[in-house]
Amino acid sequence: MLTMDTTSFAGKKALVRVDLNVPQDANGRVTDDSRARAIVRTVNKITGDGGSAILMSHLGRPKGKVNPAMSLKPVAEHLSTLLGKPVLFATDCVGPDAKAKAAALKPGEVLVLENLRFHPEEEAGDEAFSKTLSELGDVYVNDAFGTAHRAHASTTIVANYFPTAKLFGYLMQAEIDSVGKVLGNPARPMTAIVGGSKVSSKIEVLENLLKSCDELIIGGGMANTFVKAMGGSTGSSLVEEDLLDTARTVIEKAKAKGVKLHIPTDAVVADAFAATANTDQCAADAVPDGWMALDIGPKSIATFRSAILGSKTILWNGPMGVFEMEPFQQGTIAIANAVAEATEKGAFSLVGGGDSVAAVNQFGLAEKISYVSTGGGAMLEYLEGKVLPGIAAVQG
Numbered sequence: 001m002l003t004m005d006t007t008s009f010a011g012k013k014a015l016v017r018v019d020l021n022v023p024q025d026a027n028g029r030v031t032d033d034s035r036a037r038a039i040v041r042t043v044n045k046i047t048g049d050g051g052s053a054i055l056m057s058h059l060g061r062p063k064g065k066v067n068p069a070m071s072l073k074p075v076a077e078h079l080s081t082l083l084g085k086p087v088l089f090a091t092d093c094v095g096p097d098a099k100a101k102a103a104a105l106k107p108g109e110v111l112v113l114e115n116l117r118f119h120p121e122e123e124a125g126d127e128a129f130s131k132t133l134s135e136l137g138d139v140y141v142n143d144a145f146g147t148a149h150r151a152h153a154s155t156t157i158v159a160n161y162f163p164t165a166k167l168f169g170y171l172m173q174a175e176i177d178s179v180g181k182v183l184g185n186p187a188r189p190m191t192a193i194v195g196g197s198k199v200s201s202k203i204e205v206l207e208n209l210l211k212s213c214d215e216l217i218i219g220g221g222m223a224n225t226f227v228k229a230m231g232g233s234t235g236s237s238l239v240e241e242d243l244l245d246t247a248r249t250v251i252e253k254a255k256a257k258g259v260k261l262h263i264p265t266d267a268v269v270a271d272a273f274a275a276t277a278n279t280d281q282c283a284a285d286a287v288p289d290g291w292m293a294l295d296i297g298p299k300s301i302a303t304f305r306s307a308i309l310g311s312k313t314i315l316w317n318g319p320m321g322v323f324e325m326e327p328f329q330q331g332t333i334a335i336a337n338a339v340a341e342a343t344e345k346g347a348f349s350l351v352g353g354g355d356s357v358a359a360v361n362q363f364g365l366a367e368k369i370s371y372v373s374t375g376g377g378a379m380l381e382y383l384e385g386k387v388l389p390g391i392a393a394v395q396g
Contacts, residue, residue, distance in 0.1 A: 001395065002167035004042065007139075009051025013105055015137025016042065016169065017154045017390075019144040019374065020057035020075045020112070028074035034361075035146070036079055038374055042143045042169035043083060043110060052105040054136050055079075056093055056113045056154050057144070064120030076112035087112055093119070094132045102136040122153045129153045134161035140394075143169025146375040148390030149382075159393035166394050171374065176391065178350045178371040179382050183212050187312035187348060193304070193335060195220030195318030196355060199243045204384035205317065206250050210257055215307050217262040219296050219320035219331065223284070226251070226263045227293075232285025235269070237292040262304055266297030268321065268328060275325040295321030296331035308338040309345070317353040317383060323362075332359050340368035352379035 018039045023031045030036065039055075046053045060070040073089050080087040088105075090098040093113035101111055113136075116122040121129035130153040134140070140162040142148070147155050159166050168176065182190070192213040194202055199222045209216060218226055224237040229247035254261040264284040269291040270277035281297050282288065296304070308314060316339055320331035336359055343349045351360050352373035360366045373379045382388055 002165070004045055004141075004167065004170050004173065007167060009046045009049040009139070011107065012051045012138040013054060013102065013136070014046045014051055014139050014141050015054050015056065015133065015158070016046070016141040017144045017147075017158075018042075018055050018057050018169075019146040020055070020072060020079070021059050021146065022075060022078075024074060030075060030078045033078060033082065035374060036075065036082055038171045039143055039169065040082055042141065042171060045170070046141070047108045047110065050107045052107055052109045052111070054102050054105065054111045054113065056116055056133065058117040058122065058147070058154075059115050060117070062115060062117050064117065064123070066118045070115055070117075072112055072115050079110075079112065083110060085110070090114060094129065098136065116152075116154050123150075125151050125153050125157045127157060130157035131161060134158050139165040139167070141167055141169045142390055142394050143171045144390070145172050145175040145373070145378055147378065148172070148175075148375065148388040149378040149386070151389035155390040156393040159396075168391075168394055172391075174371065175373060175375065175379075178373070179352075179379075181348050182313055182315045182350050183208075183383070183385075186212060189214040189311050190313040191215040191217065191307055191311040191315075193217040193219070193308070193314070193316040193318075193339075195222065195320050195332075196353070197221035197238060199225045199240050199247060201380075202318070203243075203246060204386075205380065207253070208383060208385040209315070210250070210253050210259055213259055213315075215260045215262065215311070216254060217304050217307060219264060219300075219304070219335070220318050221293075222318075223264050223296070224293055227284050230263070230285070233287055234285075234293065235287035235289055235291045237287055260307070262300075262307060264293075264296045264300040265303070266299045267293035268295035268297055268330070270294050270327070273322075275327060277327075279327050294325070295328040301331055301334045304335060305338040308335070309342050311342055312347050314339055314342055314347055314349040315383075316349070316351045316356050317380070319355050319359050323355075323359050333363055336360050336363050336365050340365045343368055343370055352383065
């Protein structure tokens with residue numbers, strides 16, 4: 001299979017699917033350019049070889065209609081500052097303007113196409129639309145991990161028109177490699193930390209991780225369902241009553257596979273879901289009526305930290321509590337610090353999923369993690385063991 005390092009883009013036009021779905025303020029200024037920065041290496045390799053890059057992306061959810069508020073033009077302008085060179089812009093992703101500007105591209109130049117989702121055919125995975133996109137370039141590069149779980153025209157179908165000239169960009173390859181280090185053949189012991197509010201959104205992740213981890217830490221609101229499944233009192237905490245049997249099954253499977261399961265033993269509780277609520281600490285299985293567990297307590301932090309520091313491979317997906325509220329962020333901060341410390345000692349760490357990524361960024365620890373994923377939903381499905389269409393299309 002082709003790779004970025006073994007491919008020369010000299011004299012070629014590379015059609016590159018990127019993720020420029022970045023947040024902007026009311027004036028169209030980019031407020032977080034991490035996704036844009038993540039593609040710079042791929043673009044620089046293409047143009048540095050003497051090739052040209054045609055970048056295609058979506059922005060927001062325009063639902064198949066042109067919406068000027070979701071134009072990629074301001075993002076293209078921001079990208080030009082990141083690349084240190086002018087970036088051309090086409091007012092559509094197909095049609096005369098896109099075709100003419102792509103055809104006129106000179107070696108070293110970069111063109112951004114207008115929002116793919118202004119056309120309903122993009123999300124529908126339309127063949128004719130995909131073929132039209134494919135005619136703009138000589139080689140197809142997928143560098144958009146965040147949309148790899150979508151079988152859209154630009155992420156999946158277009159690859160069929162480049163049978164021998166398709167490859168992953170540096171960002172996409174790094175995402176695939178990092179998950180491989182965690183789920184493929186991890187250095188032992190391997191510890192998975194799974195948090196977040198609901199078990200329902202993480203059932204398949206938990207079941208898949210039980211196949212590869214040695215220790216499994218469960219935190220966040222989802223831990224309450226496990227505590228109640230084991231006979232504990234959870235007060236007014238968030239509990240998914242219909243998933244108590246599922247939680248018991250996970251506990252039994254962990255036991256059968258010899259996976260050490262860590263469930264919180266104490267909690268920070270509050271009498272309301274608010275930063276201004278009264279707070280206290282208690283045993284996780286003895287939460288008083290009218291109170292709710294909103295973070296893990298100091299004993300749980302100590303136990304989880306010990307497991308993390310003894311690991312050679314660490315996966316973290318989901319916070320330990322309501323970290324957006326200052327009184328309930330200590331558990332998540334402690335876990336983030338432990339993962340960073342273990343990484344410093346030589347462990348490989350992967351942080352994936354929107355909230356845990358937001359946490360390491362908020363606490364300034366992203367640089368101390370081996371790999372921080374750029375894809376929320378895509379990472380979740382990858383951790384579930386699913387084949388992502390955007391990956392399969394290039395590998396096939």
